[in-house]
Amino acid sequence: MILYSLKNLKKQYNRRTVLDISKLDIQSGNIYTLSGPNGAGKTTFLNILSFLLIPSSGRLAYLNIPVKYNEKYLQQLRKSVILVDQHPILFSTSVYKNIEFGLKVRKISRKKRKTIIESALDLVDMKMFINADARHLSGGETRRIAIARAIACSPDVLLLDEPTADLDLESRLTIENIIREIHARKDITIIFCTHDLSQASRLTSKNIYFLNGQIHDIYHENIFKGELVTSNQKEYYCKINEKILIPVQSTDKDKIKISIHPGMINIIDHKKSDSDVSLSYTGRVTHLGMEKEKIRAVIDIGISVSVLMEKAEYDLHMLRLNDSVKINFDVDGITII
Amino acid sequence: MSFLIDSLLSALKLMAALDAALIDIVTVSLKVSVSSTLIASLIGVPAGFIISTNEIPFKRSIITILNTLLALPTVVIGLFVYAFISRNSVFGTYDLLYTQQAIIIGQSILIIPIVTVFTLSAINRIDRRYRKTALTLGANQVQTALIVLVEARFGITASIVAAFGRVISEIGISMMLGGNIRGFTRTMTTAMALQYDKGEFILAVALGIILLSISLFVNILLNYFQGKTSE
Numbered sequence: 001m002i003l004y005s006l007k008n009l010k011k012q013y014n015r016r017t018v019l020d021i022s023k024l025d026i027q028s029g030n031i032y033t034l035s036g037p038n039g040a041g042k043t044t045f046l047n048i049l050s051f052l053l054i055p056s057s058g059r060l061a062y063l064n065i066p067v068k069y070n071e072k073y074l075q076q077l078r079k080s081v082i083l084v085d086q087h088p089i090l091f092s093t094s095v096y097k098n099i100e101f102g103l104k105v106r107k108i109s110r111k112k113r114k115t116i117i118e119s120a121l122d123l124v125d126m127k128m129f130i131n132a133d134a135r136h137l138s139g140g141e142t143r144r145i146a147i148a149r150a151i152a153c154s155p156d157v158l159l160l161d162e163p164t165a166d167l168d169l170e171s172r173l174t175i176e177n178i179i180r181e182i183h184a185r186k187d188i189t190i191i192f193c194t195h196d197l198s199q200a201s202r203l204t205s206k207n208i209y210f211l212n213g214q215i216h217d218i219y220h221e222n223i224f225k226g227e228l229v230t231s232n233q234k235e236y237y238c239k240i241n242e243k244i245l246i247p248v249q250s251t252d253k254d255k256i257k258i259s260i261h262p263g264m265i266n267i268i269d270h271k272k273s274d275s276d277v278s279l280s281y282t283g284r285v286t287h288l289g290m291e292k293e294k295i296r297a298v299i300d301i302g303i304s305v306s307v308l309m310e311k312a313e314y315d316l317h318m319l320r321l322n323d324s325v326k327i328n329f330d331v332d333g334i335t336i337i
Numbered sequence: 338m339s340f341l342i343d344s345l346l347s348a349l350k351l352m353a354a355l356d357a358a359l360i361d362i363v364t365v366s367l368k369v370s371v372s373s374t375l376i377a378s379l380i381g382v383p384a385g386f387i388i389s390t391n392e393i394p395f396k397r398s399i400i401t402i403l404n405t406l407l408a409l410p411t412v413v414i415g416l417f418v419y420a421f422i423s424r425n426s427v428f429g430t431y432d433l434l435y436t437q438q439a440i441i442i443g444q445s446i447l448i449i450p451i452v453t454v455f456t457l458s459a460i461n462r463i464d465r466r467y468r469k470t471a472l473t474l475g476a477n478q479v480q481t482a483l484i485v486l487v488e489a490r491f492g493i494t495a496s497i498v499a500a501f502g503r504v505i506s507e508i509g510i511s512m513m514l515g516g517n518i519r520g521f522t523r524t525m526t527t528a529m530a531l532q533y534d535k536g537e538f539i540l541a542v543a544l545g546i547i548l549l550s551i552s553l554f555v556n557i558l559l560n561y562f563q564g565k566t567s568e
Contacts, residue, residue, distance in 0.1 A: 050473055071478065079475040089466040092488055101484075102474035153474060 002064060003028040003157065003189055004049060009058030011044050011213075019044045019213045021058070028156070031183055032191045033200040036210030037223050042193040043086070045210065046159045049191065050083035079106065082153060086161040086193075088146030090134035095126070095145055098134050102153040120152035121145075123185070124178050140171035144178065151182055158182065160192035164199065172199070179203060197221070197306075198289040198296055211337065220259035220337055222306055228256050238334075241302055245279055247331040257337050262296070262308040264333025267317050268326040280328040285319055299325055348543035358519075359540065363547055366505060366524040369437050369515075373444035374501040380445075381452025381500075382493055386482065388453070389460040390468070400457070406450035411443075411509030418443045418514055435516035440524070443510035448500035455499060459492025460485060491565035498562060502555040506548060 004026040011019040019041040026032060026049075034042045047053035048060065051067065051074045060067045062077060082102075090098050099120055103113045121127040124144040129137070137145060143163060150158055163179070164172040176199060183190055194200050200207055209219045226238040228251060237245040238258050248258060268280055283301030290296075295314040297307045307327065319325065351359055388399060420426060422433040422442075433439045467488050471481040486493065508526035515522030517531060525544045532541035 052469060052472060075472075075475065075477050078473060081473075082475075083469075083473045085466060085469070087466075089464055089470055091467065091470075091484065101471070101476075105475045105477075105480060149474070 001028045002026070003062070005059075005061040005064065007059040009048070009060055010056050011041075011048065011053065012056040017213055019048070019055075021045075021215055024208070024215060026189075026191070028189050029187060030189060030206055031179070031204035032189075032206045032208060033204055034191065034193045034208050034210060035195065035197065035200060035219070037220075040210035041213040042210050043161055044213075046083055046161050046191070046193065049157070050081050050159050051077045052083065079153070080155055081157040081159065082150040082155040083159040084143070084146045084150050084161065084163065086163075086165055088143060090137070090142055090145060090149075092135055093133075095121070095129050095132050095134050095137075098145060099149045099152045102149060106153060116152050120148040123151060123181060124148045125174070140167050140174070143167070143171075143175060147175075147178060147182075151186065151188070154186070155188060157189045157191065160190065162193045162195070164194065164196065172196075176203060198291045201291050220335065221262050222260035222265075223257060223337070224260070224303060225255065225257050228254055238336075244281060244302055246329050246334060247279065248334050248336060249331070251336055253336075259335050259337050260305065260329060261333035261335075262306045264330040265305060265307045266328050266330060267307065267309065267313070267319075268328060269317075280326050282324060282326045285321055285323045285325055288319065288321055295319075297325075299327060301327065344538045344542045345546075347539040348546060351539060351543045352546070356540075356543075359543055359547075361520050362523050362525055362528045362544065365437065365520075365522065366526075369440045369444060369511070369524065370501060370505045372437075373441045373448065373504050374497060376441065376445040377448040377452045377500055378497050381449050381496070382456050382486075384449075385453045385456025385458075385493075385496075386460055386486065389457045390482070390485065400454075403450045403454050403457075407454060409447065409450070411447060411507050412513065414443050414446050415510050415513030418446065418510075422514070434514065435518060435522060437515065437522055439514035440511050440522060443514045444504040444507065447507065447510060448503055451500045451503060452496050455496030456489070456493050459489040459496060462492065463488045491562045495559055495562035498555055498559045502552060502559070505551055505555070 002025050004024070006021050006024045009019065009021045010017055034045060036042055044053065048055055054069050067077065091101065096117055099117045100113055103116060108116065118127060118130070121130055124147055126141065126144050126148060129141065129145070134142075134145065147160070147163070160179070164175045167175065179190060179192070180203065182188055207219070209216050211220055224238070224240050224246070226240040226246070228236060228248070229239045229245070230236045236248050236250045238248045238256055239245055246258060246260065248256070281301040283299045283305070285297055286300050286304065287298035288295065291308065293311065294308050295311060297309070297319055299305050299307055305327065317325070387393070388396065393399070418439065419434070422428050422431065422439055424434070433442070463485055467484055468481055471484040476484065506526060508530060511517070511522070511524045511527045512530070515524065515527065517523050517527040525548050529541045529544050532538065
């Protein structure tokens with residue numbers, strides 16, 4: 001069943017278009033991830049899906065009924081779609097009363113409210129905090145309570161804006177498990193923003209990629225802004241951070257934005273001398289993770305570059321966290337966007 | 338020095354004996370001050386909320402005018418209200434001049450800007466995410482407004498306490514619109530002025546002690562709520 005249907009939907013602020021979607025259908029019962037660089041329009045998109053923000057133009061239909069932008073109608077729609085902010089805020093009262101608020105709004109009896117609150121807290125493994133003062137919780141705990149507050153209302157759609165941003169690994173994995181659990185137990189459609197691609201691939205195969213307010217089929221990673229430089233008018237480079245040169249095709253722009261395909265970054269054997277490889281950079285491995293059948297490594301060469309490699313290649317280089325590693329860039333893997 | 342100590346001791350005796358005239362004056366003072374604070378709160382709190390949370394026309398100009406009204410002298414309000422309630426004026430038929438109601442009207446005008454501006458500022462300090470959270474959880478406009486008001490409760494209470502502190506100690510309005518009629522419109526401040534004019538300091542000192550005690554209590558309350566706001 002089509003949950004959301006968007007057509008020629010635009011959102012503008014002071015004549016600047018921050019969201020421009022020509023066509024998109026979102027099916028119910030799935031988990032979707034929204035990815036893309038900062039400022040790509042993901043949060044604006046979530047705010048529109050949660051009926052908290054009115055689009056400047058275009059059509060948005062929810063369950064095949066066009067959305068009417070009057071407050072009473074929107075309030076009814078909001079009862080079935082809940083957004084949990086990137087930095088959720090809890091009301092200055094107890095955890096119990098925080099979760100109770102949405103249930104009171106839905107006129108659920110006091111007796112039922114207690115059972116629902118306990119069950120929601122149980123789902124996020126925070127039952128022991130039921131009477132705690134919500135102001136004294138940590139960032140990770142606050143997010144879990146905010147998720148419990150949302151699922152207690154039994155929404156059809158749960159929207160999460162970067163639910164694991166700024167959290168430590170343990171808290172990230174806890175939130176991931178909660179998302180899986182909610183989806184499995186409650187059959188709620190979950191749409192969430194993330195910058196963590198391995199997290200996205202762990203939770204779903206349905207990814208919507210945003211760039212400059214638009215949805216793109218091709219996923220751009222390793223996006224950097226830089227300056228176009230050339231020494232001989234034949235070879236062109238994108239100069240990033242005044243020290244890193246990435247080979248690019250020629251273009252007439254001075255300031256460019258590039259994306260580097262993570263599968264087309266070469267890890268160079270340490271035994272090779274510098275003369276054998278042009279423009280290589282040495283950095284440290286800061287992150288390693290499995291992504292489907294491949295290995296993703298993040299290498300800090302002054303900028304953090306994400307590299308995706310086959311397992312065989314990973315075994316060949318025997319990469320470990322904090323290892324020093326040398327990489328270079330294949331010009332065919334670089335796109336000016 | 339001995340005159341001051343003698344006056345102080347006599348004043349304390351007067352207070353201990355629960356002097357009828359003293360009780361009368363304090364009661365009138367509290368009655369008009371509490372009434373005007375209540376009226377100002379009923380108008381100022383919603384006004385502050387509406388100005389803070391809505392994009393109303395001329396918002397900046399309204400805030401500037403309200404800020405200017407914070408410095409409004411009591412005698413100007415006294416004159417202004419007098420012009421409307423004196424015998425031959427628009428509301429002359431209501432016979433309000435030299436009544437407690439007249440003092441309440443004047444004092445309310447004095448503190449409505451105080452409650453409005455402080456409420457507005459208390460709500461402006463409240464994180465916008467509270468409103469967004471209430472809305473996404475399915476709340477209607479009234480329920481959302483209540484959430485914001487509850488979050489701003491300490492700031493709003495501080496504004497009401499400050500307003501009460503302002504009216505309990507004012508003299509211009511009480512004198513001009515109340516007329517300092519014994520047992521009817523005589524407040525602590527007007528009684529103190531009268532006693533001073535008569536050269537009788539015992540009642541004046543006793544009233545001064547009570548007024549200072551009320552001020553101290555109000556300031557303790559204000560401090561408490563301001564402390565809660567910044568928590």
